[in-house]
Amino acid sequence: MKSTPLDESQSDIPPEEVFEILGNEIRMGILRALWEAYDPMSTADAVSFSELYEAVPVSDSGQFNYHLDKLRGRYVEQTDEGYTFRPVGLKLVQSVIAGAGQEGRLEPTDIAVDCERCGGDTRLTYDGGRVYHVCTDCGGHFESAEYPDGTLWGKSFSPAGVAHRSPEELFATLTFLDWPMSARLTGNVCPRCSGVLEQSLAVCYDHESWEAEPCPNCGYSEPIRAHWVCATCKHHATGSVSGVVENHPAVISFLYDHDVDFGYPYSTNDFDTVVENEEIKADIDYDQDLVSTDPLRVRVTVAYDGDELALTLDSDLDVLAVDWSNAGE
Ligand SMILES: [Zn+2]
Ligand SMILES: [Zn+2]
Ligand SMILES: [Zn+2]
Known part of the structure; x- marks a missing residue:
């Protein structure tokens, strides 16, 4: 399997350059031909110059060379075996060609x-x-x-x-x-x-x-x-502020003490189990109150089975204080 060098894959692509590639038939043709040959499980998927030239509809080899040269370096790499993607070129094609090939439909x-x-x-x-x-x-x-x-x-x-x-x-x-x-x-x-x-x-x-x-x-x-x-x-x-504190250790611990132990995160995406967990979650009340405006302080009260846990947050959504006094301890 191939590994992607992290330092390369994150390098930025100037937007003008992306639009230029997308708008150019020859450059897109070259990338598409490399994409068709690309096999993530193989290292022997390089495309030879002649194969690449044949795959792209262009009559003039000077034109072809000019555009291939523009892609070489940042997007495309030339090796002894032929041409392959650089990580940035692969990322570009994955987001443009691969995503466009799929049609997601869902009637209500x-x-x-x-x-x-x-x-x-x-x-x-x-x-x-x-x-x-x-x-x-x-x-x-x-x-x-x-x-x-x-x-x-x-x-x-x-x-x-x-x-x-x-x-x-x-x-x-x-x-x-x-x-x-x-x-x-x-x-x-x-x-x-x-x-x-x-x-x-x-x-x-x-x-x-x-x-x-x-x-x-x-x-x-x-x-x-x-x-x-x-x-x-x-x-x-x-999202609501309650969603921010849902994963806070104090909240998980409070709920665990009240026998709510289905766990965050869910360990399954089985529909029946997820719906069952959502029903348990619906019995947990999250109330939000404005405590002060300057400095901005918000209190989220988590209530379950008659007991309450209160958390105070600042404008950066950091939890400043946890009040256990009504938590049924
Ligand atoms: Zn973003
Ligand atoms: Zn409003
Ligand atoms: Zn409704």
């Missing part, structure tokens, strides 16, 4: 999972590269032109991931992936490009808490939200 499908907000019926939809878990009875957690009505969550997932899973498998897999995803967010690692995320806390001071609809002022069901924006690719993720 009812799914046997109750709405976490109102207990109503829910379904899964897929649009614009995102899977949405949507309630058919209430307004969900989000109010935005970007999200379908009743959205409980929306998660980016590649067409390839959608194409090869049933709606139940999709729901279980995305729930299963929640923990590593939230760990990446709280570790400020962009799930799209591995860039650095900027983390912030947003408070809606005019929050109108409707029974079953998101607030018309901020667009969310809860007034206090964590936001992450990637400084490199502008990927945006948002």
Whole structure:
């Protein structure tokens, strides 16, 4: 198997250069021919000059040489056996050609999972590269032109991931992936490009808490939200502050003391087990309160079976204090 040298694979590609390659038939033809020959399990997949020249529709060898030369070095490597990818060239092709070859389709499908907000019926939809878990009875957690009505969550997932899973498998897999995803967010690692995320806390001071609809002022069901924006690719993720403390050792320990021991992260993506765990999770209440605005302090109270654990967070979402006095110790 091939190993990718880390120092090389992370080197940056100037965007103008990528657009130039994408817009040029000959350069794309060369990369496509290398991609067709590429075998991750073999080291004998180099393409000879003559094979490459034949694979690309070009009448003039001077033209061909000119464009091959432009790719050589950063994207393509010439060895004794012929031409192969450099790690950056492979990464480019994987994101452009490999992703475009997949078609992920999911008609809105009812799914046997109750709405976490109102207990109503829910379904899964897929649009614009995102899977949405949507309630058919209430307004969900989000109010935005970007999200379908009743959205409980929306998660980016590649067409390839959608194409090869049933709606139940999709729901279980995305729930299963929640923990590593939230760990990446709280570790400020962009799930799209591995860039650095900027983390912030947003408070809606005019929050109108409707029974079953998101607030018309901020667009969310809860007034206090964590936001992450990637400084490199502008990927945006948002979640409740309770999601940030879900993996805190004090919370895991509090729940464990109350016999909730299914574990974070989930150790399986079996649908029935995931749904069962989600039902246990629904019995755990997370309340968020604004303690002070200057400095910004937020308290998250975790309540289960009559006992409570309270955590105080600052604007960087760091846990400053844990209050065990009502935790049933
Ligand atoms: Zn609902
Ligand atoms: Zn609001
Ligand atoms: Zn990013």
